[in-house]
Amino acid sequence: MVELRLFAAQALGEDQSQTDRRVRELRRYFDVAAERIDGEHRYILRGWAKHPAADGAPISLRRRAEVLAPQRCAMCGKTPLEHHVTLVVDHRIPQSWGGSNDVDNLQPLCEDCNAGKRDYFHSFEAHAEEIRKAISYDEPQRRIGALLAAFKGEWVRGDLIGIVASAKEYQEDWQRRLRDLRFFGWKIEHQNRYNEGARVRAYYRATVVTELPENIPTAIRAEEARRRRARSASTLED
Numbered sequence: 577m578v579e580l581r582l583f584a585a586q587a588l589g590e591d592q593s594q595t596d597r598r599v600r601e602l603r604r605y606f607d608v609a610a611e612r613i614d615g616e617h618r619y620i621l622r623g624w625a626k627h628p629a630a631d632g633a634p635i636s637l638r639r640r641a642e643v644l645a646p647q648r649c650a651m652c653g654k655t656p657l658e659h660h661v662t663l664v665v666d667h668r669i670p671q672s673w674g675g676s677n678d679v680d681n682l683q684p685l686c687e688d689c690n691a692g693k694r695d696y697f698h699s700f701e702a703h704a705e706e707i708r709k710a711i712s713y714d715e716p717q718r719r720i721g722a723l724l725a726a727f728k729g730e731w732v733r734g735d736l737i738g739i740v741a742s743a744k745e746y747q748e749d750w751q752r753r754l755r756d757l758r759f760f761g762w763k764i765e766h767q768n769r770y771n772e773g774a775r776v777r778a779y780y781r782a783t784v785v786t787e788l789p790e791n792i793p794t795a796i797r798a799e800e801a802r803r804r805r806a807r808s809a810s811t812l813e814d
C-alpha cells in the first residue's frame with residue numbers, strides 16, 4: 577500500500593489520498609483483497625471480481641441527453657411521442673461485464689425492452705466470468721472463440737455473439753469472424769429457431785475448438801493466400 581501511494585503521488589501526480597479511490601475503481605472488475613502480512617498492509621490481486629458492482633460510474637447528464645436525443649427505442653423503435661414509452665439509457669455491454677460509459681456503448685431503450693434485455697442477460701449469470709474474459713480480448717475472433725468455448729458445445733444465441741464480437745469496436749459482419757475461426761479448424765454449427773416469438777433467432781455452437789494463433793490477422797491472410805493458390809492450381813488442372 578505504501579508503494580501504491582508513492583506511485584500515485586509520483587507517476588500520476590495525484591494526492592496520496594486518491595489511492596483508495598483508485599483501488600475502489602479496480603474492485604468494480606477485480607477481486608482485490610487487503611491484508612496485513614508480516615506487519616505490512618498489502619493489496620492482493622485474486623482475479624476477476626465475482627460479483628462486480630451493478631452500479632458503475634454515473635453517466636453525465638450531458639451524455640445522457642446525447643444518447644436519448646434520437647427519442648426512439650433502439651430495439652423496438654417505439655417513441656415517447658407516438659407510443660408514450662419512457663426511454664432509459666442502456667449499456668449495450670453491461671457494466672458488470674466490463675462495458676463502459678462511452679457513447680458507443682450506450683443506447684436509448686424503452687422500459688419494456690430494457691427489462692427484457694436485463695432478464696435475458698441475467699440468464700447468463702453462470703457464465704458471467706467467462707463472458708467478461710471473452711470481452712477483454714483485443715481481436716474479435718478471439719472474443720467470439722472464447723465465448724463459444726465457454727459454453728462448451730451448448731447453443732449460444734447470435735445476438736450475444738454479436739454483442740461480445742462488438743465489445744471493442746463495432747462488428748457489422750461478425751458472421752465472417754466465424755468463418756475465420758473455421759479457417760483455424762473450428763467446427764461451428766448454426767441453427768435457426770422459429771418458435772421463440774415473432775423473430776427468427778440464430779444460434780451457434782462450437783463442437784471443435786482449437787488453439788488460436790498468436791497473430792490472427794497474419795494467419796488469416798496466409799490461409800487465404802493458400803486457398804487462392806489451391807483454387808488456381810485446380811483451375812489449371814481443369
Ligand SMILES: [Zn+2]
Nearest residue numbers: 649652686689
Ligand atoms: Zn423498445
